[in-house]
Amino acid sequence: MSLLKKFALVFIFFLLVPIVQSIPICTHETDGGNEPKIPGSISIFETTLKDDCRDSKTLNEYYCLSDRASVIETYDCTEVCNSRHAICVLNKRDEGYCYCSILPLNLINVLTSPVFVVIVFGMITVMVYATFVLIRERMFVSRS
Numbered sequence: 001m002s003l004l005k006k007f008a009l010v011f012i013f014f015l016l017v018p019i020v021q022s023i024p025i026c027t028h029e030t031d032g033g034n035e036p037k038i039p040g041s042i043s044i045f046e047t048t049l050k051d052d053c054r055d056s057k058t059l060n061e062y063y064c065l066s067d068r069a070s071v072i073e074t075y076d077c078t079e080v081c082n083s084r085h086a087i088c089v090l091n092k093r094d095e096g097y098c099y100c101s102i103l104p105l106n107l108i109n110v111l112t113s114p115v116f117v118v119i120v121f122g123m124i125t126v127m128v129y130a131t132f133v134l135i136r137e138r139m140f141v142s143r144s
Contacts, residue, residue: 026064
């Protein structure tokens with residue numbers, strides 16, 4: 001083999017080495033694949049990449065292919081859920097996922113707000129008290 005051919009082979013080899021080394025290889029996945037409604041993460045050797053929210057409606061989903069290559073795909077949660085009542089949220093481990101709600105999100109915020117809970121509790125208390133007063137008055141009227 002001529003010196004020029006050897007040089008060409010070595011040159012091509014060194015050109016390809018960085019490409020091969022830069023392909024991220026998945027070593028572990030927690031959510032079972034391309035599942036935007038399930039929070040999860042992938043491991044690439046010592047590095048962990050968590051599914052994350054780019055904004056309140058957009059999810060970056062990391063998953064592994066069968067050949068252990070890693071992929072990132074971006075989802076619009078309103079399309080994933082087929083509903084305008086969808087939002088990208090983080091779980092306790094800061095892993096993102098698309099949350100699909102059957103109620104409008106602003107209604108959920110109202111129903112779970114502390115002020116709403118106090119008002120409802122107060123109304124229930126007044127209704128229970130009024131019921132006891134009516135029962136007591138009927139008992140008093142029936143005795144006389």
